[in-house]
Amino acid sequence: MQGKAAAPAAGTVLNALATHRGSAFAIDEYTTATVDLFTDEEIDDEEDAIVGEIEGAPDADTRLIETCVEYVLDAHGDPEVTGAVVQTESDVPMASGLKSSSAAANATVMATLDALDKIDRMTREDMARLGVMAARDVGVTATGAFDDASASMLGGVTVTDNDGDEVLAREEVDWDVLVYTPPEQAFSADADVRRCEYIAPMAHLVEDLALDGRYERAMTVNGLAFCAALQFDTEPLVEAMRQVEGVSLSGTGPSYTAVGPRPALEQVQEYWRERDGRTWLTTTQTEGTHTL
Numbered sequence: 001m002q003g004k005a006a007a008p009a010a011g012t013v014l015n016a017l018a019t020h021r022g023s024a025f026a027i028d029e030y031t032t033a034t035v036d037l038f039t040d041e042e043i044d045d046e047e048d049a050i051v052g053e054i055e056g057a058p059d060a061d062t063r064l065i066e067t068c069v070e071y072v073l074d075a076h077g078d079p080e081v082t083g084a085v086v087q088t089e090s091d092v093p094m095a096s097g098l099k100s101s102s103a104a105a106n107a108t109v110m111a112t113l114d115a116l117d118k119i120d121r122m123t124r125e126d127m128a129r130l131g132v133m134a135a136r137d138v139g140v141t142a143t144g145a146f147d148d149a150s151a152s153m154l155g156g157v158t159v160t161d162n163d164g165d166e167v168l169a170r171e172e173v174d175w176d177v178l179v180y181t182p183p184e185q186a187f188s189a190d191a192d193v194r195r196c197e198y199i200a201p202m203a204h205l206v207e208d209l210a211l212d213g214r215y216e217r218a219m220t221v222n223g224l225a226f227c228a229a230l231q232f233d234t235e236p237l238v239e240a241m242r243q244v245e246g247v248s249l250s251g252t253g254p255s256y257t258a259v260g261p262r263p264a265l266e267q268v269q270e271y272w273r274e275r276d277g278r279t280w281l282t283t284t285q286t287e288g289t290h291t292l
Helices: 063-076 100-116 124-138 146-154 193-198 200-211 215-230 235-241 262-272
Strands: 002-014 021-039 050-054 081-090 157-161 166-171 176-181 246-249 256-260 278-283
Touching: 002 100, 002 146, 002 157, 002 200, 002 215, 002 246, 002 256, 021 063, 021 100, 021 146, 021 176, 021 200, 021 215, 021 278, 050 063, 063 081, 063 100, 063 124, 081 100, 100 124, 100 146, 124 146, 146 157, 146 166, 157 200, 166 200, 176 262, 193 215, 200 215, 215 235, 215 246, 215 256, 235 246, 235 256, 235 262, 256 262, 262 278
Parallel strands: 050 081
Antiparallel strands: 002 021, 021 081, 021 157, 157 166, 176 256, 176 278, 246 256
16 A cells, blocks of 8 residues: 655744744645555564655654654554555755655655545644644654644645644735755754744734735744844845845745745845855745645
């Protein structure tokens, strides 16, 4: 039995570290998960029951995707299914701030349900919640990242309460997006949460802007505030603000995302290309996570 699903990456409107309210938007870059399920007769007793593999990263931590498979099988598995192999591959570099963990969890949950032929057993929001539960349990997130998970699962832009794992608002948006990813990595679980909590008043302002549909202004305020709190360079933001209204640090960095008219983004791309790392143009995505 095999299932396969793809989940989009995402950019940040509001980082949830300060107030546990967050907002994110899906982008047209993907993490794909393939899940193969096995019975007792098909696996060796000495092998691990659930094995995860990440393409191009043989030493990477696979606990998140393995736990996602485990939780789906616990809730919806058939008694004869006793083992699984989950393999992920991604357009998005790990620890880049582009929600690769949330996308991997979403794709794995949906692919496992697809392998079981039980996609209709869970709502899409509950699939995202299950992935968030797995992320919390293995310690790859500070807030649960339901904002990131919901944007990736549902598509469009979402605003969420990460304490209750509830979607407060969702809107389908059609934006051009520019991404800049420096060469370094930044893991969400290592972020200085206390410094972020100091800027909670700014996060409340960003939340109000996002709930009012003023996403671009919300992004920029978020970017300036969280670059200061997390000690990232604000110069990419200032460069982008010469051309567009919406630009932010994505997640806990190190990537930055900007939204606006494509000609303006192409000019920002020329600025950002002077820096070490990678820049690319993409778009928002409204379909969310889907089977393949």
